[in-house]
Amino acid sequence: MLVVENLVVRYGPITAVRGVSIEVGAGETVALLGPNGAGKTSIVSAVIGLVPSTGRVSFDGRDVSNLSPEERVRAAMTVVPEGRRVFANLTVAENLRLGGFVRRRERDQDGERDRYLAMFPVLRERLDQLAGTLSGGEQQMLAIARAMMSKPRLLILDEPSLGLAPRIVARIFEHIVELKKSGITIVLVEQNMMQALAVADRAYVLSTGTIRHAGPAAELRADPRLADLAIGGH
Amino acid sequence: MAPAQSPAAPMPADRSMPPLLRSILGGLVVAVPVVVIGVLILWLAPPYQVRIAFAGYVNLVIVVGLQIFMGNANIGNFGHSAFVGVGAYFVAILATPLAAKKLSIPNAPFGLSQVVLDPIVAAVVALGIVGVLALLTGFIISRLSGIAASIVTLSLLIISHGVFINYTDLFKGAQAFFGIPVVIGLPTAIAVAVAAIVVARVFRDSQDGVQLRASADDVLAARAFGVDVVKLRFKAWVLSALVCGAAGIMYAYFMGAVIARAFFFQQVFLTLAMLILGGMRTVSGAVVGCAILSIGLEAIRSLESGATIMGVKLPEMLGLSGLSLGAVIVLGMAFRPNGLMGRLELDELAAGWLRRLRRS
Numbered sequence: 001m002l003v004v005e006n007l008v009v010r011y012g013p014i015t016a017v018r019g020v021s022i023e024v025g026a027g028e029t030v031a032l033l034g035p036n037g038a039g040k041t042s043i044v045s046a047v048i049g050l051v052p053s054t055g056r057v058s059f060d061g062r063d064v065s066n067l068s069p070e071e072r073v074r075a076a077m078t079v080v081p082e083g084r085r086v087f088a089n090l091t092v093a094e095n096l097r098l099g100g101f102v103r104r105r106e107r108d109q110d111g112e113r114d115r116y117l118a119m120f121p122v123l124r125e126r127l128d129q130l131a132g133t134l135s136g137g138e139q140q141m142l143a144i145a146r147a148m149m150s151k152p153r154l155l156i157l158d159e160p161s162l163g164l165a166p167r168i169v170a171r172i173f174e175h176i177v178e179l180k181k182s183g184i185t186i187v188l189v190e191q192n193m194m195q196a197l198a199v200a201d202r203a204y205v206l207s208t209g210t211i212r213h214a215g216p217a218a219e220l221r222a223d224p225r226l227a228d229l230a231i232g233g234h
Numbered sequence: 235m236a237p238a239q240s241p242a243a244p245m246p247a248d249r250s251m252p253p254l255l256r257s258i259l260g261g262l263v264v265a266v267p268v269v270v271i272g273v274l275i276l277w278l279a280p281p282y283q284v285r286i287a288f289a290g291y292v293n294l295v296i297v298v299g300l301q302i303f304m305g306n307a308n309i310g311n312f313g314h315s316a317f318v319g320v321g322a323y324f325v326a327i328l329a330t331p332l333a334a335k336k337l338s339i340p341n342a343p344f345g346l347s348q349v350v351l352d353p354i355v356a357a358v359v360a361l362g363i364v365g366v367l368a369l370l371t372g373f374i375i376s377r378l379s380g381i382a383a384s385i386v387t388l389s390l391l392i393i394s395h396g397v398f399i400n401y402t403d404l405f406k407g408a409q410a411f412f413g414i415p416v417v418i419g420l421p422t423a424i425a426v427a428v429a430a431i432v433v434a435r436v437f438r439d440s441q442d443g444v445q446l447r448a449s450a451d452d453v454l455a456a457r458a459f460g461v462d463v464v465k466l467r468f469k470a471w472v473l474s475a476l477v478c479g480a481a482g483i484m485y486a487y488f489m490g491a492v493i494a495r496a497f498f499f500q501q502v503f504l505t506l507a508m509l510i511l512g513g514m515r516t517v518s519g520a521v522v523g524c525a526i527l528s529i530g531l532e533a534i535r536s537l538e539s540g541a542t543i544m545g546v547k548l549p550e551m552l553g554l555s556g557l558s559l560g561a562v563i564v565l566g567m568a569f570r571p572n573g574l575m576g577r578l579e580l581d582e583l584a585a586g587w588l589r590r591l592r593r594s
Contacts (some may be wrong), residue, residue: 088451088452097444099459125350
């Protein structure tokens, strides 16, 4: 479904991603793992078109490398950005509406919204609250629900555990498993290696902008070399 | 975690109603005090106060127009008075009778000194000219953010003033352009203000409005949700300009004369102060800020000339109104950056009160 070939991302003189190639099949959950500065978020930003890059990004067999972020999102690729990035001055309801605007008319949104409010009941209680006043865990739930409102076929979750308490992280990962069961294709970007590998089918392990290891999640979990990269450890 | 309403959060809205109808009704609720105050003035006030009130309603339409772009895109705008001026001048040029034009602009280009249009047709054409200028300038401004965009809007104001002052054949320079037919009164101004409020509210609550406000929060995150920020800023800019242009047309058709200095820094600062005081995030903020400053400044102006209060003759305090405007901007920005209304519209506030009242 998603094919990234020889992706290079540069920020001025710094090369953040050095010729990375990734494949994600339909319905798969694939983890991108690595420590800070490994280039994970740069890959996500390049895939969604938010930073300039070279190489080729294909989605559903179509080359999307030259499409704008808006066009890629309309093609059903959606990202839950690192740090949640909910729209703090909009209400929870408005954040959800905004997710839904991508691919459907407003009157068709209600059913979809009810589905994700059932998944994250705490959001139902806070529909008219400013998103910026939610706790970190609630913001993450909102960010995921907002992304799902766009009815994506590829959901990219960029560090969903970042800055959250372990109890909340566990709940967020339960929701990710739930989404996985629904059949959606997921790219899970994480530093929290063991937790991500427990959810993913396959994984790529990155360091300093290159892929160091790749393979089925179960094999990588047992691979002692991963400990050397000092990622996660949870 | 217990559900906690933030102090800034409104009470839940009625979600059973179609969104467009909800926005229109919300706008009409916001417009209620505007209508009530207007009717009271028409009923009770002497003619000179009606004239002052009319100026207040013109300012209200300008501030609402300003809110459409500045409040939703969160980009400082100093150029809106240019569109007020263009609207006012073009109805003056197009609707003024020939006899008055012979005195005002005998050498107008394109044979405009010989053209007289019906006031309504002239208003439509003037609004069209405002729209064309907004399309041209919006093409640039919508691609800019932050200080760069604000500086361009400031340049727009200075360019327009320069043209009004120096293109004397068409705009009569620094002198007043008089003889414009006086065809409207306060009731029309109230109706235009209500229409502007409803339009601004519908835009704010619309898909475009929500997406534009999201982009004001976080441009990158908004783009990641398919928000075409440039297109939305462009739309808001053009709509804002048209509302400001309508205010200029009202001004010309009530005052019967226009002068370039009326559309320069003083008007810009006055209307900006109104929006900052009330809160630029809501249409209600525009209304509240305009009402408070209009009434407050009239009170201050009466003090400027040396009023007598309880037998005590106060000295002349010329410039007190200007000082007060500056103070409102500085204190508002420092202590209440979201304005008096914060992010609450009046109808949301009223709904919250009613709900609490029912519960208690």
